[in-house]
Amino acid sequence: MEKVESVLYMPVFKWKLGEQTATKSLSATQKAQLLPIAELQDRPYDWGLEEYSKSWDEHIDAVAKKTAEHWGKAHEIGFDQELTTEDELESNADTTWQYLFRKLWTAGVQAVPVLSSRASKEEIDQIVAVSKAHGRSRYILRYRIHAVDEEITPASLAGWFKTTLNTTGVPASDVDVVFDCDDFVSQWNLAATAPLATSLLAAVSAAASWRRVFLLSGGFPVNLAGIPKGTHQLPRYDWTLFKLVNPLAQANGCKVLFGDYAVSHVDPFNEDPRVLKMTANLRYTHADHWHVLKGASVKDKGFDQYRDLCKLLVNLPIYLGAPFSHGDKNYNDIADDVVPGPGNATHWRRDATNHHIHVVLRQLTTGKLP
Numbered sequence: 001m002e003k004v005e006s007v008l009y010m011p012v013f014k015w016k017l018g019e020q021t022a023t024k025s026l027s028a029t030q031k032a033q034l035l036p037i038a039e040l041q042d043r044p045y046d047w048g049l050e051e052y053s054k055s056w057d058e059h060i061d062a063v064a065k066k067t068a069e070h071w072g073k074a075h076e077i078g079f080d081q082e083l084t085t086e087d088e089l090e091s092n093a094d095t096t097w098q099y100l101f102r103k104l105w106t107a108g109v110q111a112v113p114v115l116s117s118r119a120s121k122e123e124i125d126q127i128v129a130v131s132k133a134h135g136r137s138r139y140i141l142r143y144r145i146h147a148v149d150e151e152i153t154p155a156s157l158a159g160w161f162k163t164t165l166n167t168t169g170v171p172a173s174d175v176d177v178v179f180d181c182d183d184f185v186s187q188w189n190l191a192a193t194a195p196l197a198t199s200l201l202a203a204v205s206a207a208a209s210w211r212r213v214f215l216l217s218g219g220f221p222v223n224l225a226g227i228p229k230g231t232h233q234l235p236r237y238d239w240t241l242f243k244l245v246n247p248l249a250q251a252n253g254c255k256v257l258f259g260d261y262a263v264s265h266v267d268p269f270n271e272d273p274r275v276l277k278m279t280a281n282l283r284y285t286h287a288d289h290w291h292v293l294k295g296a297s298v299k300d301k302g303f304d305q306y307r308d309l310c311k312l313l314v315n316l317p318i319y320l321g322a323p324f325s326h327g328d329k330n331y332n333d334i335a336d337d338v339v340p341g342p343g344n345a346t347h348w349r350r351d352a353t354n355h356h357i358h359v360v361l362r363q364l365t366t367g368k369l370p
Helices: 017-024 028-032 056-070 096-106 121-133 154-168 190-207 237-251 305-314 326-335 345-366
Strands: 009-013 037-039 076-080 110-116 139-144 175-180 212-216 230-235 257-260 279-286 289-297
Touching: 009 212, 009 345, 017 056, 017 345, 028 345, 056 096, 076 096, 076 139, 096 110, 096 121, 110 121, 110 154, 121 154, 139 154, 154 175, 154 190, 175 190, 190 212, 190 237, 212 237, 237 257, 257 345, 279 305, 279 345, 289 305, 305 326, 326 345
Parallel strands: 009 037, 009 257, 037 076, 076 110, 110 139, 139 175, 175 212, 212 257
Antiparallel strands: 230 289, 279 289
């Protein structure tokens, strides 16, 4: 298990293949600085046949195998899910929650169960039960804001974390806590919000001797539909909020770590892809913005336009160079025609995510980019 003080950053992933492979090329040192949360998605769905193409058993088996292959077995990774009692297994009488963590642990994955404020009591009880059965004591407690104007007081937030901690029966030193602002950061006056967020985090921090305290939020928009073709800058609201809160928290004697949703919106895409008019786009994280290079519809203009977008990217002043990350090398190789094709949507999410992780770790460790 990694040292407590080594972790700096909590990225939340939808944990599809693009994000899984984005983590594979990270060094052991970099992985030790991350405590990702993988959000288990619904089973693959065949929109033509209007039925699921895998059972929950098959889906969880595949996730456990891919997690062990790409993230590995040496470092912790949180797992969150929104399963219900209607999500049943075919193979045995286990609940899906029990089966998920048993398969992950059997595969050697250092999976940490996430207990969410959006979870039912039954879900939390089942996860705690399977953890106890396997002698596991690590948890992540995640309070997720439901609405932009949700009323939360320091006492009520600290109370939720303490109550949930009591259900686990483990010491607070084995538990990470997360205050998740969802995507509401894009709607707030962040300068005015920062003192309130700091008071909430200070109350949570003072409530128990937690392992770590994270401020998590997501600033990337739900889609790029309203953004015209060309090069654009989108504010990293999540990073801005953290930069405002961090010095205030330190002044209150509270150590807060950073979390975001990388280059994805907080909510997964669960619509029929056949009706989606996907446009070619690159999402390139830099300083306080994402630089979005947007092309035309891939149905109309094809996938080769990604090569042109890569050629444009590597000639921009914000491009950090091929040695900066695995994702940057891939952009450079596509631009220089080193690889035979421009790749596909999975590759582009992989490269954007890998680059984003490198940027965040560089900002957290040195405070600046090269």
